[in-house]
Amino acid sequence: MYNLLPFNFTRLSNSEVLVNELGDMIIAPNGTVDAVVNHSLPSNDLYKTLVANHFIYEGIVPPLIDVYALRLRTKKCFLDDFTSLHIFVLTLRCNQNCVYCQASSQNEDSANCSMSKETMDASIKLMFQSPSKKLTVEFQGGEPSLMLDLIHYAITEIEKVNETEKRTVTYVLCTNCFNLTDGLLELCQKHNVLISTSVDGPEWLHNKNRGRTDSYQRVVANINKARAVLGFDRVSALQTTSELGVNYPLETIDEYVNLGFHSIFIRALNPYGLASQNNDWKQYTERFIEFYKKALDYIVEKNKQGVFFVEEFAVIVLRKILTPFTTGFVDLQSPAGIINSVLVYNYDGYVYASDESRMLAEAKDYTFRLGKATDDYEKIVCGDTAKQCAKVWANECIAGCSDCALKTYCGADPVRNYSTQGDMYGYRPTSLLCKKNKAIIEYIISMIIDRGDEVLPIFRSWLL
């Protein structure tokens, strides 16, 4: 006789997919779950697999309950050190005019939309109150490269404080690479700053999205310049799938391969800023899912031909499915990444729960404003707003997620729920974020079921 441990299940590719709280996944024939819960499971090989993988156990207490506890702690260890990602929005000014801008950026010469030194000082002080031993300082905008003096000031101040704090600080500059000056690159070189940039796809597509005829040429030239100065792997790229770009998955991947990148992070548009004027999110989401599938298939083909090339969203999902480890990706976490893993210090002198939260603020919605940069740390991370979010930021306890088989691979996103559905709790049956995440995760699992021998060695090589 055996007892059950918690697990959820779904049906995919003519199989049952059972997933436990640790993210361990078992592919089994249809009817397995019924047999498991009705205690009519024969003692065969599948029975042994279910016991060994913490789905069922014999006896009163699971013999490996301590291993189970430790593994659960490992999966949730992104919580151990609290906030590690600290985003500094230096300005809304920008030197490009992208069709899908999510950050409400302003003209290059706009006034009153850049961070003051006083706000920077207060923000740095707050950041160092985070208990995390590792701090990632991410400079964002607008276009942060327009704020060379402030970046220089921030790094100098942080280094000064860190002489006694002794944290491991990583700097990331999120830039469109449109105008990387020698002075900026020198600063990046001196302080080991990583460059995170973005290319949308082939030249014509990139230029069309960016509203300029010379964007691609300049961006590529600057990527190469940055690689030469900082090192080839110090420059990475995120892709954003515009409404036009969604038709060109293969061309987009080819572009990244040709530019010498070993990875791409395929991202959908977010319903913020200019992009929220898009009038048919449902249709876009469906087209994006198809885009993603085609792109991932194509990437797998590339790998089979001997080109090592990785899709980063798939890597995050695969790490959750195939390994006992955790991921540090703030958008697929439960409890959610907001506050727990990320804080945003905005140019306006306020601290927000996430990047998306400050984008909402540009539409005059201050729901996720945690407080002023000059406020006490406790008020920011344990204040009323944080408490409201905390009630709904674990997908283990929200309807439509708690019983989802993919729960351990996905995450909770109160900010997205609020911005698209009007409340932080959200409603999964019509949530487009749920639809998108579910479709992609299910597709990856289907690939494992249908083409395991072919794709698993490739997927595993992405996780090393």
Added chain:
Amino acid sequence: MIHRALNIESNDNSLFVTAQCNNKCVMCCQPPTQCDDIEKYFIQNIELIKSAPKGLKNIGITGGEPTLLGDKLFEYIRIIREYLPDTSIHILSNGRIFKDADYTHKLKDAGGEKLFVGVPLHSDFINDHNHIAGAESAYEETITGLYNLASEEICIELRIVINALNYSRLPQMAKFIFKNLTFVSWVALMGMEHIGYAIKNQSTIWIEPEQYSTQLSDATLYLSQVGIPVSIYNVPLCLLDKRIHKYACQSISDWKTLYLDECDKCSVRSDCCGLFATSHRIFKGIKAL
């Protein structure tokens, strides 16, 4: 047990410290006895340690179950550390005693760095493991012991002796190891020696490497792909899928290695572990490559 002087040229220098064991593994090559032999072996072994060449790379502590010596095991280790400060110590244990965190801590205190513990895992499935180990609570105790060893940062060699009762789950075991015992330093997948209990139980446990070739390949490649170092012991190259040749080791002690006449014609003989001279049965399918 024959006592040989510790020899710097040998790949096997082990101290046999007791014939007693708290497991009764179905394939045990050194069936346990009940007699109180710890003192007898201690006196002999201390002489061996004192007369050992100073440059000795590796010294094994084996049995039986060495941890049945209790604190006397630490005396061994302290004496080895005194006379052979640079020699690695490789203890073969079923790992059950290390469920006691204090005992595990004392081991670390005595051994410091350059200490390896080789622990067998017989199956990912509790009842199969216990059945093969011949002891009821072996599985939980061994797994807890492995966790305690890891928390003391002691290097662990996880050993799987392949037999008819566990070969079919080798791929599942590999996954279990990666998910639950990620911290092991390496995994050794081992062919069985036909001696001791393996003869007595041959009808239920004996298996030819030809029969487990697929499972062994799958498990080996999986472990390698997820980044866990893996080695194959005691299976000659001609019985292994070519894809896993590079994981095979010269694992058989030099003093008991056997090559057949057929092996003289083999182009990879010098890389091959050969066969156990002590085995009463020779693997089927040996052919020159």
